[in-house]
Amino acid sequence: MLPSSHRLRRSDDFRRAVRSGRRAGRRAVVVHLFCPSGPRPADAEPARVGFVVNKAVGNAVLRNRVQRRLRAVMAARLTDLPAGSLTVVRALPATATSSYDELVADVDGALQRVLGAR
DSSP: OOOGGGBOOOHHHHHHHHHHSEEEEOSSEEEEEEOOOSOOOTTOOOOEEEEEOOTTSOSHHHHHHHHHHHHHHHHTTGGGSOTTOEEEEEEOGGGGGOOHHHHHHHHHHHHHHHHHTO
């Protein structure tokens, strides 16, 4: 489960991550990561994560399942994200037929790419 303090909720934050952040795509997901520049104090905001799962993925039941899986994958990777960063994980239609292990591999590959580009 993704802790409440790590959830991305405001549309402005989603927009900032998607438009100004780095992007890496895989077969099932696209990850957008925005890291604010400048020094980070010790009491900086935690990394926050949001999800975009649109109707192209499937019906409501399938979209909710995909979002729960992605939330579980990202909850285990919160420590890998820089403090104060905004991350948006966008599910592609291939997510509907992907197994959990395939989702983990796709998210990990995309995260490595955006984190390595810093």
